[in-house]
Structure formats: C-alpha cells, structure tokens
Amino acid sequence: RKEVEQDPGPFNVPEGATVAFNCTYSNSASQSFFWYRQDCRKEPKLLMSVYSSGNEDGRFTAQLNRASQYISLLIRDSKLSDSATYLCVVNGGAAGNKLTFGGGTRVLVKP
Amino acid sequence: DAGITQSPRYKITETGRQVTLMCHQTWSHSYMFWYRQDLGHGLRLIYYSAAADITDKGEVPDGYVVSRSKTENFPLTLESATRSQTSVYFCASSDSAIETEAFFGQGTRLTVV
Numbered sequence: 001r002k003e004v005e006q007d008p009g010p011f012n013v014p015e016g017a018t019v020a021f022n023c024t025y026s027n028s029a030s031q032s033f034f035w036y037r038q039d040c041r042k043e044p045k046l047l048m049s050v051y052s053s054g055n056e057d058g059r060f061t062a063q064l065n066r067a068s069q070y071i072s073l074l075i076r077d078s079k080l081s082d083s084a085t086y087l088c089v090v091n092g093g094a095a096g097n098k099l100t101f102g103g104g105t106r107v108l109v110k111p
Numbered sequence: 112d113a114g115i116t117q118s119p120r121y122k123i124t125e126t127g128r129q130v131t132l133m134c135h136q137t138w139s140h141s142y143m144f145w146y147r148q149d150l151g152h153g154l155r156l157i158y159y160s161a162a163a164d165i166t167d168k169g170e171v172p173d174g175y176v177v178s179r180s181k182t183e184n185f186p187l188t189l190e191s192a193t194r195s196q197t198s199v200y201f202c203a204s205s206d207s208a209i210e211t212e213a214f215f216g217q218g219t220r221l222t223v224v
Binding site for chain 2: 006008031032042045049092098100102103
C-alpha cells in the first residue's frame with residue numbers, strides 16, 4: 001500500500017462548480033499536511049497547509065481527519081485557471097522531515 | 112537571485128554514461144531533496160539531506176549517488192544511466208521545521224537513450 005494515495009482523476013468540473021477530493025495517508029504519526037499544485041509537469045508549488053481545525057484560503061478549503069487518516073481539498077466557484085494537478089503531501093512522524101507525495105489528482109475546469 | 116535553481120534544465124545522455132544534475136539554493140535551508148517524476152505519476156523521493164555531509168536514502172535510491180559538501184549545493188549523480196532513469200527530476204529545499212513548506216527548482220528533464 002502506498003503511503004499517500006489519491007484518486008488520479010481527472011475530475012471534469014464545469015466552470016463555477018464545486019469540486020472536492022480526498023487523499024489518504026497510512027502513517028498515523030504524520031505531523032504536517034499540505035496541498036501542492038502542479039501545472040503541466042512544472043515544479044510543484046504550495047497551495048495551502050492543512051491544519052487540524054481545517055482552514056480556508058479564498059475559494060479553497062482544506063480539512064484534516066486524523067481518525068480516518070485523510071485530508072480533503074474543496075474548490076468553490078471553480079475557475080479555468082484552477083485546472084491543474086493537486087498533490088497531497090504528508091510530512092513528519094517516523095518518516096522524519098521528508099515530504100511524501102501522493103500521485104496527484106488532476107482537475108480540469110471546462111467552460 | 113534568491114531561490115533554488117537546477118541545471119541543466121534539459122539533458123539527453125546515452126545509456127551507461129555518468130551524468131550529474133546540479134541543485135543550488137540561496138536560502139541556507141538545512142533540508143534538500145531530490146525527487147523524480149515519471150509521466151502520469153507523482154513525485155518519488157530519491158535522496159534527501161538534513162544538513163551538509165548528512166544524506167539519506169529515499170524511496171528509489173538505486174542507481175543514484177548524492178553528496179552535500181556545502182549547505183547550498185546538492186548534486187545528484189547517475190553513475191551509469193539507464194533508460195528507466197528517463198524522468199523529470201526536481202530538487203527541493205526546506206528549513207528544519209516539519210511544518211514549513213518546501214520550495215522546488217524548475218526541474219531537469221532527463222532523457223536516456
């Protein structure tokens with residue numbers, strides 16, 4: 001089983017709609033969680049950190065469920081520019097400070 | 112310029128040749144990482160380093176060698192390139208706190224023929 005798993009998609013989303021997807025992780029001792037965005041195999045860039053209480057950044061909302069070991073990302077009012085691959089990243093715990101990436105979820109926002 | 116830079120950006124090499132990918136960061140981050148990303152897949156950790164002269168294996172270290180004599184540089188060497196090492200290689204750096212983000216270089220697209 002992979003340490004971090006994501007639905008590869010693609011999620012085809014009409015412009016203006018809401019899309020949500022999850023990521024599961026296997027290491028219960030993981031300490032920090034992130035969502036990164038990657039465009040067309042360019043370098044990944046941090047979208048947002050994920051905090052235990054959940055957090056929001058504009059149209060993006062991230063949630064962490066430690067009991068079930070998953071994190072989620074919700075995108076509201078999707079824009080064409082949101083089309084990208086979203087990478088779930090887990091860090092810490094027994095693995096130490098080495099970011100472990102999921103395979104990514106591809107989102108395609110269409111007019 | 113501040114940041115993290117990789118060189119070369121593109122490289123074509125022949126099977127069996129040694130090739131070195133360079134990574135340089137200007138933030139004095141303690142941690143540096145090398146990942147590879149194959150088409151349609153996520154990033155897989157090759158090697159990482161917690162500080163100068165400290166390196167450790169990641170998920171897919173076979174066929175690669177790293178060194179870190181200076182904090183700012185973390186070169187990755189393919190000792191004898193194979194076609195299966197054709198990939199996009201990303202270098203990243205972060206400071207020591209687990210909660211902080213990592214910053215990535217622009218990647219090196221390596222083709223082994």
